[in-house]
Amino acid sequence: MAEEMTLDARIRGDIENGIRQGTLKPGDRIPFEHELAVQYGCARATVSKALTALSRAGLIERRRRAGSFVAYPHVQSAVLDVPDIGSVIAARGDSYHYALLAREEFSGHGEQPLGVKGPVIRLEGVHHAASHPFGYEERLINLSAVPEARELSFADEAPGSWLLGHVPWSDARHRIAAVTADARIARLLGIASGTACLQLERWTWKMGTPITWVLQVFPGDRYDLVAEFTPQSTG
Incomplete structure (x- = not known):
């Protein structure tokens, strides 16, 4: 034995x-x-x-x-935080890069998730960790609030990283859902269609003005959401 x-x-x-x-x-x-x-x-x-x-x-x-x-190492982030994915991946010792898939500017009519009227940039890309696809991202940026974003291609820097470093936010809202990868997302992330995934949807504002909306999809075995709590006083 x-x-x-x-x-x-x-x-x-x-x-x-x-x-x-x-x-x-x-x-x-x-x-x-x-x-x-x-x-x-x-x-x-x-x-x-x-x-x-x-x-x-x-x-x-x-x-x-x-x-x-x-297994793919899990990335952890606080539920109420707005993490910089690149920094979190680098902190665990993996190389990181963001691959831009699409960039377009259009005039918002209040019907898109960002909910603004006026110029909006739409960005689509994939986050990579150690040369492997890590997460899909679609993002809208309100150009009325962040006009300097118009001059950036975001081909060399992930838009979330740039926004966190240049545009302060005062309020944020998260929506978290369990989803399955459709054929296109599965292809981009190198997983089987129908794989269980974690979907994060986030809005940020600065003093009531919308800044950005983002939708991110991660294979369920690569991302953990963590929250710490302390008991509320009952006295």
Whole structure:
């Protein structure tokens, strides 16, 4: 029994080291249980125990009939915060870049999510972490409130990062929903159509004037929302 436990720990350690050192990257498939059993000369139950421990640690994702894959690290952000996705990804040690897909300017008529009349910029892009698609984003910017945005292409800097660094906001509202990826979003994020995703919708204002509206979609295994609370006084 002790030998089985030692071998289980060895299998787990070998795979974990591969993930930590980068030889196994997010999305890579782990060998099937029967392949690992042959490689290590052990029972499949021993391999299953090691993979289960890695899954519980959040290092791999086990998919029914498809096998086990290296998990994408989760990004955490406070529910009531307006995070800079690039900074959060960089802080966990991954490279980051934003790929602009579309940029257009139009005259708002109050019917779009930003709810303003006047010039509006619409931007569409994908956030990447360590060369992998991390999240899809569609954004509207009110040019009446942020006229300097008209001169920016946002090809080299994510619009959210630029706004946080240049335009203070006084109020924000979040809407959070569980959705499934449609065919286009799935293609952009490199996931299967119908994959469970987290959708964040956010509005920000400066003293009552709308600044921006953004809709972001993240695969459900890549983003965590975190909130901390303290008990309210009952005295």
